[in-house]
Amino acid sequence: MDSDTKKLIRAVVRRVHPDLFTAHPFERQRNSDSLKALNSYVEQVARGITPRSTNVEFWVKDGEHLTRIDALLPSTGSLGPLFYAFSLITEEELKAGTGRDDVADTNFLEWLRDTVYEAVKIAEQHESLKLRIRESRANIEYKYQLASLQVGSEFAVGPLEQQRQIEALRVLDAVLATLISEEGMSFAGLNFHVYHPDTCPLGAFGLHNNEDHYGLGAGHLMRSHVADDGCLHVVADRLGLREALKAMDLERARVLTKVTMFWLKRVRDLSPVLRELLGVQNVWCDTRTEQNSQNFVLWAGYILEQREEVARAVGSRQFTFSLLVHSDASSPMVDWSQSSSILQVRSDCPPRQLVEFLVSDTGIMADQAAAAVQVTKKEEQELLERIRQEFGAKHVVRVCSMFECDRVLEGARRLLEFAPAIKQSVDLRGASLAIDDCYEVWGSGFISIPYDFTLQELQPQLLKLLSAKSSAAGGGGASSGAAREQMRPAAAVAGCVGCHRVPAAAAGQKEGRQQPV
Template sequence: MSLSNDTRRLIRQIIRQVHPDLFAANPYERQCNSDSLQVLNAYVDDLAKGLSPPPARLEFYVREAGALMKREAELPDTGSLAPLFFAFGLITAEELQAADPYATVQDTNFLSWLQETVHEAVRTAEQHELLKWRIRKYRDTLQEKFSLTAVQVGAEYAVSLSEQERQVEALTTLEYGLSSLYQDGMSFEGLSIQLYHPDMCPVESYAYMDEHGEYQMQTSYMKSYIADDGTVHLVADSTTIREQIKALDLDRARMLAFVADFWLGRVKELTPAVQTLLGVKAVWCDTKTEQNSQKFVIWAGYLLEKRWAALALPWT
């Protein structure tokens, strides 16, 4: 049996929808898709070897209109991909029930193509997981080595392998800068660092007048700075990383971090009391900024003070 190009097109449509790289911000769904791709990979491998594969259950997540939706398929031991195509709405119920036009057992050319297609998706997912582990391990090593409170590089979730590779490069540059300054006697204890690769950091644009009296616009990557919560923001440029760090007031960064931690600690202390007072299961506060933490503490203190005042009884 010879499968048409339409069948390959259907496979490509599915891979494009479920590829784990598309779900970097959704760890559970990403892992689910990765696991199902590996199951499909084993299923295809058996077919390529001329074996009758055991039935396989696939669960994939896709995005539709901004929402995550699950697609499930049960592949039979006959080597049919029709249930997978039906689960994604690519064939009709009549086509699913008809004499299987999507059987793959006898089509060795298609199997070879399908095997490589699925293998590539699985390899990419495995490389992504390996780099994710390497980045996490590298961050932990730097935190322990220099007594840092935290190290964050780039965005919270890396979308592609190239972005992950840049994160590794950025961490390598940071280690170089910290190590050389540490040997000079500089301490980084208690600091939190937000790191940016030069190719992926925020940019700054400004206008100026040149020597001919004409306005010009210039854009460059951001300059290092200390945020209100004490986080040290650095660009991982190997030619400037040392100068960036030396130019910052790290004692001020520690002080700001101490103050931010104080307010965060107060939020954690007051939350159970507010939950009890309001009779709710949870109270949520956006503590990404020190200002938000302060507002919550003031609000919680006001509620508790009024409650205690209402419950106060005279001594006589």
């Protein structure tokens, strides 16, 4: 699959990733199922197997509404119909065969020379803006004695989104100062999450259903409000923010915040107790919602009520994996993956069922798999650090899924092997590199280098460079080719299309994979 096709797949994933539809369970599930089907289709094509004709149904956010997009993937192995359905290619490009699985060679050294100079500038700009955002958040928290302040998306952002975050913080600062000085209001001890008007999420209304679907639907852009956990979600609209804050019930927000903090404290108190009792490396849960925290605390209570029985069954066993307790009712009670060091447990899993798994042959297999993952991670981290030092790069990370770890390690070793010749042609000092599955420049300035970069074209270049050092005279200053201004979302780092919530996802998002931000 060539790099252009991979980018088009990512463009689809950016619009349909299930994490974008948490407020719309039906559409979220449909997108997850279709991503699984798409993943299977792509894998068959990659293996040279003639795929089955496959129908996929995706839901996307179209302004204030949700829209369905259908595509038929033919048995010829072409993704063109999918890209055409998402308006990523024209009808002429579809007829010309765009989306077919053709191998396109890319001259590795030439691409780097055309990319690295602009990428380093983008990365420096990204770091500078990130520092400004961090300092502004800290200043506002201190000035108004806020419990916490978040701004915009929780994932890595490009320069445009960063500028919007800075503007949103500036508006919030001015409005809070005015309300305190003129209205005598106090916001001490409250949690804030501020959004720029151009990037605030969609609001939701209740259930709807017709002959096609049911679920939560998006009715309008989010309005400023007090969430169930007491957090003030506000849209930094210069004209409306002041009145929106004046209309909020701040006392109710404070009560809800205290309740939320109680549950968070209980999570922090119980996690180490469970870790010691169960003999695992760590015990985590998703505390982004109060309900998740409550579910964890209640589940921990059930476990601790049977402390003696659990301790007797587990004995002195020490496991290599960690426990992630979640509330996803669509997944198994206990779930694990060969490529992950995380054991996923539902918050309604009976204690006996968990204990039976831990002491079973399957539990031993999960522990052995986690140990192998840890060894591989250590090897990978050491190898990436050697690459960073060799090239003088600022960062070197991996963004492919753990399923592709062997290929990533192989690509990293090849980079080290040819490092002397690459350095003669391209100056990578200060650059941020990501071993990936395609050539790309992100909005954060990271440079994606595919683990399977083409040696067929690289080797002749290397031989010429090694035999005639004078040919590297232009290597000190990379050309200023136009970098593609394109942000890579966090949700896409688990692979091109394998981003539905399955064990592979646990090896990525829930396991805390490296994400350049």
